[in-house]
Amino acid sequence: MHIVIMGCGRVGSTLAQRLEGRGHSVAVIDSDPDAFRRLGPSFAGMTVTGLGFDRDIQRRAGIERADAFAAVSSGDNSNIISARVAREQFGVDTVVARIYDPGRAEVYERLGVPTVATVTWAADQVLRKLLPAGHSSVVYTDPSGKVRADQVFVPQAWVGRTVGALESATRTRVASVSRYGAAEIPDTAMVLQDGDVLHLFSRISDSETVFATLSEGPRQEES
Template sequence: MVAYFIRPGDDVDLHVAWITDRSPHGHRQRPGTVPTATARIADRRPPPVHVIIGGCGRVGAQLADQLSREEHDVVIIDADPEAFDRIGSAFNGETLIGNIIDQQTLERAGIVAADVLAAVTNLDNANLMAVQIARELFDVKNTIARLFNPQREDSYRKMGVTYVSGTRLVARAIMKQLDIYTFPPHVGFAEGEIDIVELVVTQKGHGMTVGELQNRGGLRIAAIERDGRTRIPAGKDRLLHDDLLVAAVRGGRPGRKARGLLGTPAATRRV
């Protein structure tokens, strides 16, 4: 026996034809083995995005590594070539020496086709200017700036700039803000430690009670949507495959013991 591993995006020849079965019970058709078509295995992963990162400090390097592992198209910019030593060896994106507020540097980074710009240098002014250039000159829809001085938060809000402040888990917070994190949050509170997220029950989670899942996954389920109806569940209620859950989770994702039981709506709901 020969086993073939089929990956998302692979082309596969379908050997399907119909051969007449002349049995005593009459003429019937059964599958044959004549190749008649080629199909593409559906890829349910989110499509890759073109991301430009300004600043290759600890946060920028961590962000670049994570996005690269998720197979996004990443270009990271820094004026210091030695800064790129912080990036992991598995990084398969592009490094570019330059200034993130220089228009030509941004054009070399492919900003015309960029989906995301994250400005995470250690200079608030440079981060703000980079975001403004990306939005106003190149119409980049998804931008985020790292902010060090909390006294400038009101100014950023008035200008409509999406920002992340502080030093704790900054790279993870940026991933969530850019909506390319594993479980995109709807609401965050407790300084970002608790998120309200949408999750979908997978086939492995089918039949578990709400209480069992909460204890196993370190989360609290606030609502269940099933067959177009939403209700607040009790701990003894049983979950069904494809139930949509609204839950409070710590750190943006369920605990490791719930791995395989839950997924994101985009990745698990049937089409």
């Protein structure tokens, strides 16, 4: 794959090094030529000095043959504009933009540009460290008193297990999983990762069993 990265800060340089380490072709764009020093002497990819949303700069980075584009500079506006140029002008299907403002991230998600909401993700991670594994926040209770919706940090015991296994064991439904600040509707084969936030529905009458099972983890026969 050929991947173009806009922004050579700590995130962009780390991303570039890891992608190249996995055998991908990488081009990095940054307006500051000194930023490329972060890539280190072993980096064999392309570096392009200029504005990431400039079409000619993107062409120099190989956007016309790119399989993916990541905008991870420190500016929300630059990231979203460059991501839209890559998608709308050059037809790159896989784009992602790093966004600091959670409100903007939601808007851009609705416009079809996947985002990583840095502030939201960081806050989730800090909460996870502060609160015990499996900590739940009730976000909805059915007026009939039968169903509740909870936001739960995935317990360590369930990391590496599938959504389907968790649903079967807890008798819940996982409506969405938030990962790195972005939510998605999971299928039963999705493997849970450290830091995931689950949005799950369960019967109120089953609450004690549900949260005991979440805390205890899979039974031996499920392992």
